[in-house]
Every structure is written in C-alpha cells, then in structure tokens.
Amino acid sequence: MSAVEASAQSIEQSAAEPASRPWHRLLAPFAVAVALLSAFLTFVVLTGLTPIAPTHEIVVTFLLINGATILLLLGIIAREVWQVVQARRRGRAAARLHVQIVSLFSVIAVLPAVLVSIVANVTIDRGLDRLFSVRTRAVIENSLIVANAYVYEHAQLIRGDILGMSNDIARARPLYDQDRQTFRSLLTSSAKSRNLPGAMIIDKDRNILETAATGIRQDFQTPAADFLKNVTEEDPQIAVFIEQNYVAAVIRLRAFQDTFLYVARLLDPRVVAQLQQTQASVKEYAELESRRLGIQVAFALMFTVIALTVLMSSVLIGLNFANWLVAPIRRLMGAANLVSTGDLHVQVPVIKSEGDLASLGETFNKMTQELRTQRDDLMNASGLIDSRRRFIEAVLSSASAGIIGVDGAGKIAVLNRSAEKLIGHSESEVLSKPLSEIVPELNDLMATARSSAQRLLQGQIEISRDSVERNLSVRVSSEQTGQSNESYIITLDDITELVTAQRTSAWADVARRIAHEIKNPLTPIQLSAERIRRKFGKVITEDRPIFDQCTDTIIRQVDDIRRMVDEFSKFARMPKPVIEGEDVADTVRQVVFLMRVGHPDVDIEADIKQEPMHAKFDRRLISQGLTNIIKNATEAIGAVPPGEIERGHINVIAARENDDIVIDVVDNGIGLPKESRARLLEPYVTTREKGTGLGLAIVGRVLEDHGGRIELNDASALRPGARGAWVRMRFSVLGQAKDAGAAESNEIKAEAVTGN
The missing domain is CATH 3.40.1840.10 (YNR034W-A-like)
Structure with a gap:
C-alpha cells in the first residue's frame, strides 16, 4: 500500500468511524458508569445505609459484580491498546504520537489512584482505632451510668x-x-x-x-x-x-x-x-465494636474496588482522550499527503467539539478551497445558470397569464403553457422564430415599445386562432441587457369574458332606453293608420289599391317594430328564474313536438339518453332557450341553397354529464361563420337580415342564471364529415352556478367552444 492510499484510508476511517460504530463510542462511558455504580452500591450496603443487611452472601455478590465490571474495563482497555499497537505496525499517520499520549495518560492515571488507595486505608485504620479506644468507651459508659443514677435517685425517693x-x-x-x-x-x-x-x-x-x-x-x-x-x-x-x-x-x-x-x-x-438517646448510643456502640473486624475488611475491600475502578476508568478515559486528540491530527496528515499528489478536492472532516484542532481543519479546508477556486467558479456559474433557468421555467409554466420572452433580435426565447394556448402554437414550434411571424397582432405594440422610453407599455389586442376570437390585455416590459439591444417580456391576459360582460351590460342599458323611447309612439301611429283606413277607405275611389297597400304597410311595420321593441324589453329585463324540480326529458320532448308541428318540412328528432332526467331549473326559460336554438337551426336550414341537401334534419340530444345537463342541437344547415363566432353571443350581432341579434344573447343569459353556458361548434366536430352547426346548452343539475361570486361579478358570460 502506497503512502497516498494509506493517507486516504486514514481519512476515510477517521471520518467514518464515529458514524459507522456509534456503539463503540458509547461502550467506554457505559462501562465506567456501571463500574462506578457498582462501587457506590457496595459502599452504601457495607456501611449499613440501606435496608439490605451486609451478610456474607450479599458481600460476596457485590464483590463479584465489582470484579466483573473491572474485568469489563480491562477488556476495553486491552482492545484499545491492541488497536494502538496495530496502527503503529501499519504505519498509520500519527501512530507514534498516539502511543506517547496513551503512555503519558496511563502513568498520570495510575499514580493518583495508588496514592488515594493507600491514604484511604490508613485513614480508615486510624479512624477505627480512635473510635474504639478505652477513653471513648469510658465516656459512653459513664454517660449511661449518670442517666441511670438520676432514675435510681427518684426510685429511692419514691420508696x-x-x-x-x-x-x-x-x-x-x-x-x-x-x-x-x-x-x-x-x-x-x-x-x-x-x-x-x-x-x-x-x-x-x-x-x-x-x-x-x-x-x-x-x-x-x-x-x-x-x-x-x-x-x-x-x-x-x-x-x-x-x-x-x-x-x-x-x-x-x-x-x-x-x-x-x-x-x-x-x-x-x-x-x-x-x-433514651444514651441507651441507644451505647447499644449501637456495642454492635459496632462487635463488628469492628468486618468493618475494617469491608472498607478495605470497598476502597480497593473503588481504587481499581478509578484506575481503570482513568486509563480508559486517557485512551479515549488520546484517540480524540490524535484523530484530527491523523486526518490532517493524510489530507496533506493527498494534496501533495495534486488532489485539491480533499476535505478534512471538521468536528466542532475538537476545539482548536477543528479550527486547524477549517484553515486547511479553506486553503484547498482557494487552490481550486478558479476552476470551480466556472462550474458553479454554469450550475447557477441551469438552476435559474429551471426555476424560471417552473414559474412560467405555473403562471395563469401567458408570458412570452423576446430577445433583442425580436425572436421568441421563452413561451409558457398559457401563452401556447393563447397563440395556438407549442414552444418547440416557435422558439428562435420572429415574434412578428407568430403573433403579428403584437407588431404595433412592439414598435411602440422599441421607440418609447418607457419600461412598461400596456394595450389591448384581438387575436383569432382556430376560429376563436379572444381579447387580450398586453403588457410589454423591457429589460436592458449587456449589449445595446433590449429584451422584452410580454404578458398576455385573456379578458374576452370581461369584455363580453361589459358589452352585454352596455347593450342592456341601450335596449332599455330604445324600448322606452320607441314604444310610446307606436300605438298612436297604428291607431291613426287604422282610423284613416276606416274613415277614408270608402271615400277614396281613385288609386284605392295604393291607399290600402300604404295603410297595410304602416300597420304591418308598426307590428314588426313592436315585436322588435318587445325583444329589446325582454333582453333588458330578463326575469329571474324560478328554480323548481323538473324533468329535462319531458321538457325537451314537448319543445321538439311543438317545433316539429310548426316546421313539418324539417325532420326534428329527440334523443333522450336517460329517462326520467330530474334537475332543478326554470322550465319556461329553458324551453324558451331551446326553442330559440331550434328556430335558428330551421332558419339556417332554410338558408341552404336549393339542391345542396335533400331534406333538413335537426337532432336534439339530451344527456347528463356529471353534475351538468347537456342539450345538443345539431343541424345540417349553412353552419356558423368561422370569423367572429364568439361575437354571435353578444347582443345585436346576427348573420340574418331580419334578425335582432338577441336570441343567442338571451339564451346565454338564461343558461348563466342556471350555472351553465352556451357553446357554439361545427357539426363536423361531433360527426366527422357532417355539415351544419352544433349548439350545446349546458346548465347545472342544481340550477345555480357553483361559484356564486363569479356569477355576480359578470352580468353575462357565454363561452364559444370550437374545438373539443
């Protein structure tokens, strides 16, 4: 084994030993505690301080226990010494220093223990000699004689x-x-x-x-x-x-x-x-005198056991202290050998309880850290950039608003999920592409932001993706980078529903005023036209057909205007729904029957998925809404050029989805326009020449009052290859919105869904 490998192993063993063998650290304190406890129990029993009588069996038992604890201490000491010797043979770092410290502490521990044992035994012998001396015995006996003399004197007097x-x-x-x-x-x-x-x-x-x-x-x-x-x-x-x-x-x-x-x-x-006290003292003194030899032997054994316990404990503590002192030095020496080979990543474990040696380890670690600072700074910077990028991506993905990051060249650098839904493209499709190509609606705002000195610019745009128009609130903030070009953060908030609610509220107010201003003169006009026809109809002989045609036109147009004003009034003052338990299946079936009678040239079929279908709703308002939608479907079928379809067909499907009632009306008419489809739900927006544009707005308002909405789709989304429109009425089974606060905040919310 080379010196470097030995040093590395030394560091690893020194650092891992306390964690891998915690029982080894606790064994020595446990053995010392047990030995001292057994010695203390021996002392209190032999001195008669406990209810346990110091009989021969008790004394022998305690001596055996003390002997066992001393043997345990000896075993631990022998093991520690063996480890020191093995470390010296293997050439571990600081092994010689370890042997020297162990020897020093052993000598320091043995000498005081021997001296204390000798002094204690001499002190006990001298103390017992004085306790049982002739003078002490005479004093105790004389005190009893004096006390008895007092009693004897009173006995003679009473005699x-x-x-x-x-x-x-x-x-x-x-x-x-x-x-x-x-x-x-x-x-x-x-x-x-x-x-x-x-x-x-x-x-x-x-x-x-x-x-x-x-x-x-x-x-x-x-x-x-x-x-x-x-x-x-x-x-x-x-x-x-x-x-x-x-x-x-x-x-x-x-x-x-x-x-x-x-x-x-x-x-x-x-x-x-x-x-009484004198008699008790004399009795106790007599008992002690009879047990003098036993007491001397007991105290001699007790001090011997305590001396051995203290001796072994001191030696063991010295060994542990030597291990504690040598361990950080050994780690430093091993680490220094590794540094000498060019390994700058070596770190000395620092244990705060080691005091100044821990400070030395900290200084060594700082030295090695400074040596590799230049190399590690680059790696840390790269890791920091990756961490920030992941954090920004997590924040952007969780944001409800759409966020687009644009670099100085006008190309898209960041795009979160909300922005993907708004612009209709995924991040992988638009990264590094010009913003002007992906979202041309932002060109004007971006040009203003580049030419303006303001760091924040706000505005509104309208975008259309997949036949869905949305109103977006846009905030453009600029950030100056190290280069001359600026990067931009564009925040997109979908305010379509808010704008729709504002428009509906404004149109309701306009309808209220129009109905009030127009309805007043209608009755006098109609009555005047009818009176003219009755009074002058028989008098006029020339151009009589023209006269009748003009008066009939006036009366008919007045009726048309009154009907339109009634729709204005109905839209402006929608009645509050009366929510009651009803059967959706029966309601749909009756509406379909009436519309089938009124339009025999169109096939109107009802498909009820569940009977009965109980829910809470205003039967009159829901019937009115369904009637309007079927009526629009018949008009859409009537607008189809002749020859394109053989016969008009309308399917009315009623079903329940979780906590919602869903009524689908599918026709094969001319369909819905691709552009501005969402605006069909706004008041006074219509594609028919004589339409008022209030039908779908009223239906949407009725459904919102029932906790639902109206959805406009193409029939091909439900039936691939089919023509026509698919209108869905959705409202809650309970007849009210799940979020009451949201229902109160907007007067009308209608959602146009063209996809799923």
Whole structure:
C-alpha cells in the first residue's frame, strides 16, 4: 500500500468511524458508569445505609459484580491498546504520537489512584482505632451510668415517700370507714406534701377506691392483678416508665384487706430523652465494636474496588482522550499527503467539539478551497445558470397569464403553457422564430415599445386562432441587457369574458332606453293608420289599391317594430328564474313536438339518453332557450341553397354529464361563420337580415342564471364529415352556478367552444 492510499484510508476511517460504530463510542462511558455504580452500591450496603443487611452472601455478590465490571474495563482497555499497537505496525499517520499520549495518560492515571488507595486505608485504620479506644468507651459508659443514677435517685425517693404515706393511711383506718371526705383530704395533703402528682388506693382487682386530688391531670397505669399478689406491706415495688415519663411505686396497706397504695412521680422530660438517646448510643456502640473486624475488611475491600475502578476508568478515559486528540491530527496528515499528489478536492472532516484542532481543519479546508477556486467558479456559474433557468421555467409554466420572452433580435426565447394556448402554437414550434411571424397582432405594440422610453407599455389586442376570437390585455416590459439591444417580456391576459360582460351590460342599458323611447309612439301611429283606413277607405275611389297597400304597410311595420321593441324589453329585463324540480326529458320532448308541428318540412328528432332526467331549473326559460336554438337551426336550414341537401334534419340530444345537463342541437344547415363566432353571443350581432341579434344573447343569459353556458361548434366536430352547426346548452343539475361570486361579478358570460 502506497503512502497516498494509506493517507486516504486514514481519512476515510477517521471520518467514518464515529458514524459507522456509534456503539463503540458509547461502550467506554457505559462501562465506567456501571463500574462506578457498582462501587457506590457496595459502599452504601457495607456501611449499613440501606435496608439490605451486609451478610456474607450479599458481600460476596457485590464483590463479584465489582470484579466483573473491572474485568469489563480491562477488556476495553486491552482492545484499545491492541488497536494502538496495530496502527503503529501499519504505519498509520500519527501512530507514534498516539502511543506517547496513551503512555503519558496511563502513568498520570495510575499514580493518583495508588496514592488515594493507600491514604484511604490508613485513614480508615486510624479512624477505627480512635473510635474504639478505652477513653471513648469510658465516656459512653459513664454517660449511661449518670442517666441511670438520676432514675435510681427518684426510685429511692419514691420508696421513702410511699412507706411514709402507707403508715399515715394505716393509722387513719377508722377515718376511712367513718368520714370518707376527711380521709380523702388527708390523702390529698399527704400526696401534695411529698410532691406526688398521683396517689390512689386500689383493691386487688385494680379498682380505684380513693384518689388524691392533686390538681395534676396525668393518666397513670395501674399494676396488673397478678403483679399485686406479690406485693408485701414492708417492701414496696418500684417501676420506671420511660415512655410515659414517670416513676411509680405500690405497697400493700396494713389494717386494710387486700388494699394497695399506688403513687407516681413525674420525671424531667429532658433527662428522660437524654437517657433514651444514651441507651441507644451505647447499644449501637456495642454492635459496632462487635463488628469492628468486618468493618475494617469491608472498607478495605470497598476502597480497593473503588481504587481499581478509578484506575481503570482513568486509563480508559486517557485512551479515549488520546484517540480524540490524535484523530484530527491523523486526518490532517493524510489530507496533506493527498494534496501533495495534486488532489485539491480533499476535505478534512471538521468536528466542532475538537476545539482548536477543528479550527486547524477549517484553515486547511479553506486553503484547498482557494487552490481550486478558479476552476470551480466556472462550474458553479454554469450550475447557477441551469438552476435559474429551471426555476424560471417552473414559474412560467405555473403562471395563469401567458408570458412570452423576446430577445433583442425580436425572436421568441421563452413561451409558457398559457401563452401556447393563447397563440395556438407549442414552444418547440416557435422558439428562435420572429415574434412578428407568430403573433403579428403584437407588431404595433412592439414598435411602440422599441421607440418609447418607457419600461412598461400596456394595450389591448384581438387575436383569432382556430376560429376563436379572444381579447387580450398586453403588457410589454423591457429589460436592458449587456449589449445595446433590449429584451422584452410580454404578458398576455385573456379578458374576452370581461369584455363580453361589459358589452352585454352596455347593450342592456341601450335596449332599455330604445324600448322606452320607441314604444310610446307606436300605438298612436297604428291607431291613426287604422282610423284613416276606416274613415277614408270608402271615400277614396281613385288609386284605392295604393291607399290600402300604404295603410297595410304602416300597420304591418308598426307590428314588426313592436315585436322588435318587445325583444329589446325582454333582453333588458330578463326575469329571474324560478328554480323548481323538473324533468329535462319531458321538457325537451314537448319543445321538439311543438317545433316539429310548426316546421313539418324539417325532420326534428329527440334523443333522450336517460329517462326520467330530474334537475332543478326554470322550465319556461329553458324551453324558451331551446326553442330559440331550434328556430335558428330551421332558419339556417332554410338558408341552404336549393339542391345542396335533400331534406333538413335537426337532432336534439339530451344527456347528463356529471353534475351538468347537456342539450345538443345539431343541424345540417349553412353552419356558423368561422370569423367572429364568439361575437354571435353578444347582443345585436346576427348573420340574418331580419334578425335582432338577441336570441343567442338571451339564451346565454338564461343558461348563466342556471350555472351553465352556451357553446357554439361545427357539426363536423361531433360527426366527422357532417355539415351544419352544433349548439350545446349546458346548465347545472342544481340550477345555480357553483361559484356564486363569479356569477355576480359578470352580468353575462357565454363561452364559444370550437374545438373539443
């Protein structure tokens, strides 16, 4: 293996080892934690700080656990040392430095551990010798003797008091039988004089016969009946109640039959508490003295285990620290060897926790980065350009407005999907082609933009693609490039529906005014013409045919004008639809029947795809709209030159598509014009000589009120090779627009669809 390959492997191993073996990094801390925990548990158990008694089995168990943890630490240390030795043999970078640091930390760890162990054992021995010395034992025993002397003194005092009181009571035996109140007073005075808060006379069954009224409320426990059998008249029995804080005595009374005197005296509570504490201390001291050898052995073992644990932990920590210290140096040395061979892409992994060594790695990485800056700048610039291009393409493809990018030479450079739909060409067809050839309607605006000093220019154009005319709002913004020529961004917004809605609203207002101004004089004109004919018809003898023809013409033209005004009024004041549940199939069938009767020379057929076909709509308005469309179809058939078709034919197809009702009217007439087809839906636009141009506008408005629209197509789009027109009525099953806000924003929306 060459030096360069060894260096590369060293860098890869140093960088990959922490990520590939995380358990290896956690094993050493885990082993140290377990060893310290076992040592701590051994300490608390052997010192009696836990409910677990330090029996022989417990001690052996804890020693085995500590031994196991020490063996685990030894195994980890041996493994680390073996890895260091193997790295030295393989000639890895910084292997000698690694061995030196490990040796230094091992020596530093061993010396303090040994010193602490020796000092701890000597300290324990000296401490135990002083604890169990003769002077300490004498002090503890004397404190118990002093406390017992206080109790003994009170016992002797109460002995004399009870003997004196028993003699007094024996002499007052007649008073007990004759005057019990005086006897009770004698008993009370005797108890108070002797400072006895409790004095009572009881029988052999522990029944209280008399009690001294000393004024001190204290419950004194009377002796048991079996105990009273052994009490004599000369030797009183004395008892000390430490918990109840008093000393009591009982004696059999002379001159009484099985009667006893029971007295009690309170002790000083502080002295009693001290007595209890002294007794407990003496007992504990005796137990410790009996376990002295075991304690010495336990503490010696505990300190030995702790010393070994600390020693092994220190060595292991030293090894880990050496690994942590040598790893970045090893990576730097390996990277330097790779740089010396001309590899400028080498990067040293930088770990922030390594401190100054991490800064050294950062400096090395900056150095290699500066060496390859000139070459990488070109690659980065190319990547940046590609990234920006992809971003711009994503933005343009998602924009609802059409966007066309034009370079300084007037050629198309960018075209998004919306613009493709508006101009009728795909991006692949028009890239690098002159804009004037693809969209000649923009020539005037582009000429103005080039000659104007303004950076933004707005305007409107009309374009026609695939027999569909659209009104577009155009914004042309210029961008100065590094050359003398400018590039342009053209934004196209389809405002066809908005313009149509504005025109319809304006025409509705005009129709309202025309109907109002023209309808008023029609009736007087008609009445005057009829009166002239009645009054002068018999008088005029010359040129009578001419007179009749003129009056008839006036009356007929007035009727025609009135009919036209009625259509104006109807368009201006469209009734609000009354939405009710109806059957579309029945409605279509009735309209077809009436039109078939009215036009027997034309074959009118109804094709109902579903019966019944329930929906919500205004039956009168939908019937009126369908009648207008079929009537237009019959007129289109009548306009066909003789001989081109054998017989007129109209197909009315009713079906349901999802949530819409669709009624198609297909004829074989002269068809719809290719140019300005969308304007047929505007008021007063017609291709017939006597037409008002309001029929399709009214139908479109009715359908919009029902949440739908009217579509104008060629019959060949439905039936290839056929002639004539295909008109589709579409409205919602619910009888209202899905988007109410959109329905309110425009007064009339009608869409001309010529393709799909």
